[in-house]
Amino acid sequence: MATTTLTKAPRGYDPAAATPFLEQFDRVRDGLPGGGLSWLNDLRAQGRARFAELGLPTVKNESWRYTNLRALDKLAFQPAAGTGEAVRFDVLPTVRADGATGPRLVFVDGRFRAELSSTAGLPAGVELLNLADALTRKPDLVAEHLGRIAAPDDQTLVALNTAFLADGPVLHVPRGVTVEETIELVFVSVGSEAQPTAFHPRGLIVAEADSRAVIVEHHVGLGSCTTLSNGVTEVFVGAGASVHHYKVQREHTDSFHLSHTAAKVAGKGVYDNFILTIGAKLSRNEVNSVLDGEEGDTHVSGAYMVRGGQHVDTTTFIDHAKPCCTSREVYKGVIDDQARAVFQGKIIVRPNAQKTDGYQQNRALLLSDTAEIDAKPELEIYADDVKCSHGATVGELDDDQLFYLRARGIDKDTARGLLIGAFLSEALEEIAEESVRDAFQSYVANWQNAR
Amino acid sequence: MAATTETVEQVRAVTEQKYKYGFTTDIESDVAPKGLNEDIVRFISAKKEEPEWLLEWRLKAFRAWLEMEEPRHWAKLSYPPIDFQDAHYYAAPKMKDRPKSLDEVDPELLKTYEKLGIPLREQEILAGVEGAEGKSPAIAVDAVFDSVSVATTFKAKLEEMGIIFCAISEAVHKCPELVQKYLGSVVPYTDNFYATLNCAVFTDGSFVYIPKGVRCPMELSTYFRINQANTGQFERTLIIADEGSYVSYLEGCTAPQRDENQLHAAVVELVALDDAQIKYSTVQNWYPGNADGVGGIYNFVTKRGACRGRNSKISWTQVETGSAITWKYPSCILQGDNSVGEFYSVAITNNFQQADTGTKMIHIGKNTRSTIVSKGISAGRAQQTYRGLVKILPKAEGARNHTQCDSLLIGDQCGAHTVPYIENRNRTARVEHEATTAKISEDQLFYCRQRGLSEEDAVSLIVNGFCKEVLKELPMEFAVEAQKLVGISLEGSVG
8 A cells, every 4th residue: 555556457448349359350360461571460460469458448548538439349340351342433532623533542441442543643753552552562662661650559549550451542752743633542431231340541651852742531431331440641741841631531420430640740841631520420530740850840630510429539649849840730610419529639849849839729619509529738848948829619609690690681590501611611721722622611511501 | 048048047046045934843742653544543533532423434535545546647747656654644733721922832833933924923823822812903814733723813703703713623523513514525535545535634724614694804814834744734624605605715835844755635625605705815835845856745635616506606826836746626616506616826836846736617507607827837847737627517508618828938948738628518608728838038038128127127027927817816915925935936036
């Protein structure tokens, strides 16, 4: 009693929840691509061992206090069966107004669909391919970067992804190259009537010094089968390079969408991330951006709209590791019915990361009496010459604004719609690419119209 | 650039400044043997001649405590393990016959007061000199000298109005029904590791009851002193403001210098009924340890107020400059409709001090409002965290919260952290949170210097300005002491 007890099992984890996943892994292990690469086998084994040790996080885990994954426990997820070739598409989502096909990769239940993908319009030297192929065609590129910034030791879901990693998008932009065309990555969840399906897409984006690329991820669902997407993407932003990475998640409301994006930004590099969340029964987007060189800049923003029994979790971590960097974060969300939203945003300023300028804003609108928002903005600062601020507001629509519109003869529902639209538009303003912003605006409008 | 360097240097200079109130008074005391077990709990209860129900409550708490784990994982604090068996849980100064004048008072005690700068008349009152009451009308003091109230004053005056202000051990005998009804009603004996420990072994503290419709005519005050070497301090304070009443309570602390870390785990419970108001102000300047981070008080305090009645209000104001470790979250449970909670805090950490402090505002009733203003100043190698929760429950229609957390960093080896939690389950509630972190800006310094202020005055002015929003909330009696403390903590070498 004199001293505190030593740590036993890791606090805030449920190791037993790992069992069904581990059993599957042992079944599929030999069929995973790149089985001949010993470094890859080691990495997968490391992921498996870490996940076996931790299992799924519980609400006792500080980072998961507002998001409960117990629902996953009850569903025995199986790896996607077959090749997915049977699934036909009339149309795939795109931000292109003209309907033309630009460079894009399509994944169905985590598996690459070459016949739907294209590398048209890419400058010479730019590599856009799927991970399974990259392991044979570009093994050095993959070996040099995979698992370097999203290490399985850090996070149990990253460990799970690492154990199963099989396919996903790989983009390599050489030094000084600007990719004019927007690259689209399309992920379709289809699943199976027979059992809940899980897949673990693994992405890798490497932008060498002074290069530039715009990437849009579409996550959509077909049908209504229960699926779990547990994705991990690593983004390397070279010195002076800029990566604009946008994502819209419109899966159906029986799906689980867990995603972890880890970016590392070299000196004067720019990493710009925006996530629009509309779908999924339960979603969590984790975005980690490490400013690893002087004068780096990162924007991590997003908007979400949830209703019914949806649960949306946004967890961001911005790490000012070097001096003279800037970060900006603007999140806005609208929560209706019994939906629940979680925002956790942490900014850390390391010792000696002087002249840091960090800004974070997070605003939420509650539209019903049963909606809930939990927010935890966090600053951790170890340097003195910094300017950091965060602001959070939650509430309902402003009565004065409603009155103003009503007084001009606009009916109540239209007035509310206008105000909600205006509220979300402010977040979408953070998207620098006009074509992307316009497309995302239309998704917001569609959601509103469905009200 | 030079200005920054100098500011840092000034702070370093303060580092070496001796803790003004660091001394130990040698008074014979009645000490319980070291260690903690059921017998010690029984010993304390017997010493206090407590009724059976209170002993039972203590024992329940002690048994619950044995099952609890020390909360070491979530607060941003690091300190060596505490050996709860290596401390005395009871020490009482020997109560002799009341002295006739200060000449008869233990000279050691008087020296303590002198060093604290307590006026002679107040010293008489504190030392329990006969007839001293009534000479000084300004403040009523319930001095906690180590664990037992040495003197409770102004009683006659307060009693006329029906106000009860006495040591809690006295209240147990004087008004047992009130104590039994409210003790543990805000902070239950199962609340948390430190509060539960306090329930088991609390020795003394203050009790206040303000009857219906009474406005307490004076500020009620307690000087806490940790004095006996190796004595853990387990103060228990209970304040009840009945319907329509008002009370302002001051708590101030100084502690002797000692190398060994001392544990302090107090519990303060406030209850405000319909239309009642409680204002609770604290100035805490316990020994923070020396410049190398050796020694200093470990301060693990549970403070909570319940706004039980409609239109009730509880306001916490704190100036925290002392202690090696501060773990403290004065909170408000806003149950009554239209009730108001406030938290104003200035926390200054220097050298190796660590503070993890903030508040919880739990909105339960309709139209409940809360305001949080927290100013943190971190210097030297100190680490400071604001940790707060604003929780709006589904029935809290029209609830409002505004939170402002500002941190000021002085020097590049300290840290300032902000961890607010916002949980809103009511559509009509509005919650706003703002936090900033900055250092003293070159522009501000330049502006002051340009107008002929010395570097030192400029820094002092800026830091004072930074804290002003909070300091102005303090009662006048405390404001002076608080300003001095800000001085001791940061500007000592400046002015």
